Amino acid sequence: MGQITLKDIAKALNLSPSTVSRAMQNHPAISPGTRRIVQEYAEEHKYKPNTLAMQLRTNRNNTIGVIVPEIVHYFFSTVLSGIQQEAENEGYNLLFCHSNEDYEREVRSVKTLLDARVCGILASQSKTTNHFQHFQEIIDNDVHLVFFDRICTGINTDKVVIDDYAGALHAVDHLIQTGCSRIAFLGSSPSMPIANNRRMGYEDALRRHKLPIDKRLSRICDTVELARAVVPEMLQLDPVPDAFFCINDEVAAYAMQIAKSAGFRVPEDISVCGFTNSYITDVTDPTLTTVDQHGFEMGQVAVRLLINRITGKETKQGVVSRLIKTELVVKNSTRSL
Amino acid sequence: MGQITLKDIAKALNLSPSTVSRAMQNHPAISPGTRRIVQEYAEEHKYKPNTLAMQLRTNRNNTIGVIVPEIVHYFFSTVLSGIQQEAENEGYNLLFCHSNEDYEREVRSVKTLLDARVCGILASQSKTTNHFQHFQEIIDNDVHLVFFDRICTGINTDKVVIDDYAGALHAVDHLIQTGCSRIAFLGSSPSMPIANNRRMGYEDALRRHKLPIDKRLSRICDTVELARAVVPEMLQLDPVPDAFFCINDEVAAYAMQIAKSAGFRVPEDISVCGFTNSYITDVTDPTLTTVDQHGFEMGQVAVRLLINRITGKETKQGVVSRLIKTELVVKNSTRSL
DNA sequence: CGGGCGTATGCATACGATTGCACAAATAAA
DNA sequence: TTTATTTGTGCAATCGTATGCATACGCCCG
Structure with a gap:
């Protein structure tokens, strides 16, 4: 109906479907003449092999x-x-x-x-x-x-x-080297390997620099909604965190927003680091340091x-x-x- | 090999493939007994109809x-x-x-x-x-x-x-009603119907409020790179625009960023409106007014x-x-x- | 002239499922 | 008992393509 088939070509040229099939695949047993006739006819009538049929054969x-x-x-x-x-x-x-x-x-x-x-x-x-x-x-x-x-x-x-461990280690290391020492980790449920590996990177970076691991600085906070609840709480801590290392860029952007409206300067008072390197990292104010995941x-x-x-x-x-x-x-x- | 077929079931139960096929689709001509036997066998051996075969039949x-x-x-x-x-x-x-x-x-x-x-x-x-x-x-x-x-x-x-015309009309109308009168349009090539319709909405909104249409305020600027070149130029105009209506949220976010770093306050000096309502509209500072495209x-x-x-x-x-x-x-x- | 060989083509079958039709058996009606 | 009717199954063809095998033809050589 819509599409022309091998059989149609065969009928039109008075050949068998097998010959036409072989002619189309340049099978050596087909004479050059027949081959040309078949291929020209196919071309002219826009023959397209039915992939479904071949798929059925080959499974x-x-x-x-x-x-x-x-x-x-x-x-x-x-x-x-x-x-x-x-x-x-x-x-x-x-x-x-x-x-x-x-x-x-x-x-x-x-x-x-x-x-x-x-x-x-x-x-x-x-x-x-x-x-x-x-x-x-x-x-x-x-x-x-x-x-x-x-x-x-x-x-x-x-x-x-992703090498989440190394990514987190590197990011937290950078925070420490730029003068932060009370670094908060806004993570995900430890049942997600991703989040767990990042937490290990975070903690190992602290250990390397002989900084204490404060459990109060480590929270589950992987959505915007959670950020609205968790970040203000953390800003009440004494002493207050001087950095947020976040599980994704959205949480980081909101943490930054909340910190700023609480009167903190970013990055002078509080540094913020995200994860992903999505579009939003270039439009926040200031732009957001982050870990590219490739x-x-x-x-x-x-x-x-x-x-x-x-x-x-x-x-x-x-x-x-x-x-x-x-x-x-x-x-x-x-x-x- | 991997998958069991109708024929396999037929052979195993000493039936014909047709009977098995009908039994599977609850054809009325099949006795309840046979049907049960077939369906149980199919269930037990995890029979899955070969969609490729059916697709071939039905094309x-x-x-x-x-x-x-x-x-x-x-x-x-x-x-x-x-x-x-x-x-x-x-x-x-x-x-x-x-x-x-x-x-x-x-x-x-x-x-x-x-x-x-x-x-x-x-x-x-x-x-x-x-x-x-x-x-x-x-x-x-x-x-x-x-x-x-x-x-x-x-x-x-x-x-x-999208009803781009109405979206633009509505947005520009809002800008005017909130006190803007020199509204810039950062658009796309007029060969794109999308951009052209928005420009018409933009211009009609101005006309309705009897505001002049200044060609210098209308530019092609639909990428971040273009924004970096075009927006500073527009901020040199005299008088300066008091609003940017942008073809997408990215351009709007960058326009806002550039205006802010040029010393303008947003929205007090310059209003900015984007198009799409993407994630970034909530993380800019201030958050970005935009047109949701559904x-x-x-x-x-x-x-x-x-x-x-x-x-x-x-x-x-x-x-x-x-x-x-x-x-x-x-x-x-x-x-x- | 016939046997053998190579070349080009067709036949038959397969992939897995569906379906019109024929047919056998069982049942109902006469 | 015979005929008609229902009920349940099987046969065969189909979808479009690919391929092993058979076959027809022409040709060469002995």
């Missing part, structure tokens, strides 16, 4: 599924952009799912991707996920799975993560790892872990050396 | 392609999120492409999606696109096409756009329109245009009434 559809917990989000959209570019380069299509930090939607997404029979899945876990059966099912179905950033500790599979690179690395598993180029038996380097980006919310 | 793969010019972008990621949710609700998969504002990649994306034989395509044009043949090809292939936001004027097809809704509306075309529920012969309402969000970069 492979050249498609990778990706599950992202949030998309209106600087870091994850950056990762997605890296994933997309690399997948396109390698000739894979991308089936896109969005869990929206919702466990139920995450489960549905996995089901969708398995139903679509993708060759592999890239996933970052939702914050509300506590059961891992759906991820296990991916593996049980012999579909390759690579976690990125928010890895699932309950599942044994390849992963690509999200684009993470996306590329994750895709390459997944494709190497799919094609069998990556042969390691156990789990492959890739670590993405971070980079401290000093702007104006921390003092200069 | 429909329940997949929608989406082409986004930028993804690390508040507005477009918001639209994508609306698209994803609505597509998922309607049982469609999403094949994701990213042109990255690059004409060549946009062309490749279209090819990719047509090769994948998607049922329909949602697209927003890249800034660098001047030829439309690839979009025309979509239509020539009888694939449904809906443009959103950045529509392609050279192609006659359904579209969903991107999530735009995504939903676009998907629904596309699906109604695919399913034939939308029967209108000509072009269907949907208009998304905007909403002025007054924050602290404009004066109060």
Whole structure:
């Protein structure tokens, strides 16, 4: 109807479908004459091979599924952009799912991707996920799975993560070197490996400089709403913190805002450091020192790892872990050396 | 091999594939006994219908392609999120492409999606696109096409756009009512319908209040780089503008930053208004008055329109245009009434 | 002239699922 | 008992492509 098929060409040229098929793929057993006739006819009638049919034959559809917990989000959209570019380069299509930090939607997404029979899945876990059966099912179905950033500790599979420990260590070290000594850590639930690794980096940086670790300076505060409650409390402490090291740029921006309206100068009285290096770090006043996570690179690395598993180029038996380097980006919310 | 098929079940139960198929879909001609046996066996062996096979039969793969010019972008990621949710609700998969504002990649994306034989395509044009043949090809292939936001004027097809005219009119009206009279417009190339409609809204608001339209106050300035060059020039004008109405939030944030460091107070001396209502509007100092574009809704509306075309529920012969309402969000970069 | 060989093409089948039609068995009606 | 009707299954073809194997033809050589 809409699209012309091999059979149509065969009928029109009085050939068999097999001949036409072979002619199209430049099979040596086809005479140059026939080949030319077929290819010209195909060209003229805009023949397009039906990928669905080939996929059915080969039982492979050249498609990778990706599950992202949030998309209106600087870091994850950056990762997605890296994933997309690399997948396109390698000739894979991308089936896109969005869990929206919702466990139920995450489960549905996995089901969708398995139903679509993708060759592999890239996933970052939702914050509300506590059961891992759906991820296990991916593996049980012999579909390759690579976690990125928010890895699932309950599942044994390849992963690509940010070097959160080093990033935090480096950032806190910078705060100390620029004269801060009472540094607050606004983190996430320790059940998230990301947050836990950063806390360890934070504490190790303090230890290296022989600074005390004050439990009151370490709080869970990973959303804007929490910041509005937690930051004012911390500003009541005596002595007051002279720096905030924050789990993400949004919290850092709000902490800065709250500190400023409480009468503190940034960075003279209080330094603030974020994590991600999103757009907002350039529009706050002062601009926000932060840790770049190299999200684009993470996306590329994750895709390459997944494709190497799919094609069998990556042969390691156990789990492959890739670590993405971070980079401290000093702007104006921390003092200069 | 990996997956069990209808035939496998048939062989195991000594039935024909047809019977098994019918049993699975609760066909009335199948005896309850057989049905139970089949369904239990299928359940136990985790049978999953091969969607590729069904897609081949029906020649429909329940997949929608989406082409986004930028993804690390508040507005477009918001639209994508609306698209994803609505597509998922309607049982469609999403094949994701990213042109990255690059004409060549946009062309490749279209090819990719047509090769994948998607049922329909949602697209927003890249800034660098001047030829439309690839979009025309979509239509020539009888694939449904809906443009959103950045529509392609050279192609006659359904579209969903923001009510840019009303949004601009409303915003500028607010600036005037709060006492501004020399309002600058930082826009985009007039070849983009978006920018042109906003300019018309801007000018009509001025006319309504019998304010002069000064050509020097209207400039192309839609990137951060341009802002750094253009805004300082405008601050040299005599008399100086008392408001900036900007094409997006980034430009607005930078305009504000530049004005502040030039010694102007915001909003007392100069009001600033952005467009989009992205995250950054809450972290600038002062927070940024802006126009919300309801991107999530735009995504939903676009998907629904596309699906109604695919399913034939939308029967209108000509072009269907949907208009998304905007909403002025007054924050602290404009004066109060 | 016939056997052998190479070349070019067609036939048949497969991928996995669906579906119109035929058919057998069982039941109901006459 | 015979005929009609229902009920449950199976056969075969289909979607579009790819491929092993058979076959037809022409040609060369013995």
